[in-house]
Amino acid sequence: MxxxxxxxxxxxxxxxxxxxxxxxxxxxxxxxxxxxxxxxxxxxxxxxxxxxxxxxxxxxxxxxxxxxxxxxxxxxxxxxxRPQPALWPSAPEARAAARLRELWSDEVFFPPVIRLMSLQDRLGEAPARQAVEEIGLRYAELESTLTGQAHLAGEYTYADIAFFMAQLFAARMRAPMTAATPRLLDWRERVATRPAVSAVLRQFKETLGRMGLGIPDFIARA
Ligand SMILES: N[C@@H](CCC(=O)N[C@@H](CS)C(=O)NCC(=O)O)C(=O)O
Incomplete structure (x- = not known):
């Protein structure tokens, strides 16, 4: 190869x-x-x-x-x-929905996280509070999609990989998912324990530790 x-x-x-x-x-x-x-x-x-x-x-x-x-x-x-294991659903409708969720993660969920990155020394001020609130609304939106399905687009797909990384950065920026979205917390645990994901989490844990940066609990457990 x-x-x-x-x-x-x-x-x-x-x-x-x-x-x-x-x-x-x-x-x-x-x-x-x-x-x-x-x-x-x-x-x-x-x-x-x-x-x-x-x-x-x-x-x-x-x-x-x-x-x-x-x-x-x-x-x-x-x-x-390498089509197998498939990381997009095969049915056109399901694949379109999964692709949209992947884009949503990068381009709808993530922008307020980027804003929050530059507001870490002003978390009590209105722009940071607004960004945290926006992120919270997105978590609530996803919570309802997890009714009756284990992953964001039904089966495990690239959408889960994208959102797992986006929420990791939200957690680092002090906007983690909370007990208000229990299905999402269970989803995070399911994804974090996949060997491919936990290997990358251990790499993040090592880098964050070396740089003296905060380590969210779900990364510390990897
Ligand atoms: N849409 C791009 C975003 C890539 C991106 O933002 N990369 C960041 C690191 S996570 C970067 O290289 N930043 C350095 C820079 O913009 O100078 C993707 O999905 O790959």
Missing amino acids: TRMILYSGPLSMFGAKAQIAALEKGLPVEVVMVPFTAEHRYEPKHPDVLRVNPKRQVPVLLAGSVEIFDSTQIFEYFEHL
Whole structure:
């Protein structure tokens, strides 16, 4: 099989999505962590990241003549490359719903988490409280989708991987899911104990510990 290199970052949620997917698929992907520090963030950028991604971001995947970026694009490539175990449902309606949930996670749930990242020293102020409230509404929305199904789109899919990583960052930014959404807490436990996910959680635990950053309880248990 063609050598595959995944550029990610030690605390990159989008990189972790791709890494979990590779592990779920049993794909032999070499993970290269680009430089990342609290002080300089993602600078200097890795030359391969700059060459492949005009957005200058990880994750980037190199697989022979395939050189792609964006976690969702990488999901799609993995799914074609190794269809089993399937991480999208096969029925068109269910697949469309799962894809939408994956997009929802990155582009609807995550934006208030990004806002909260820059408000960590002002958590008592209105903009931070609004972001936390918005995140809480999204958790409540998902709680109802988990009635009668174990995962966000029925079976375990890329949507679960995406939302698991997004909620991990929300928890780090002090907007964790709570006892108000018990089905979601059970879902988090189910996903966290999957071997592919717990391997990446242990990596996060090690990095957060090394950088002296807070470790949410569900990561500490990994
Ligand atoms: N939509 C992209 C988002 C990628 C992204 O935001 N990557 C972050 C790390 S998690 C990054 O490289 N940030 C550095 C920068 O923007 O300079 C994806 O799904 O891959």
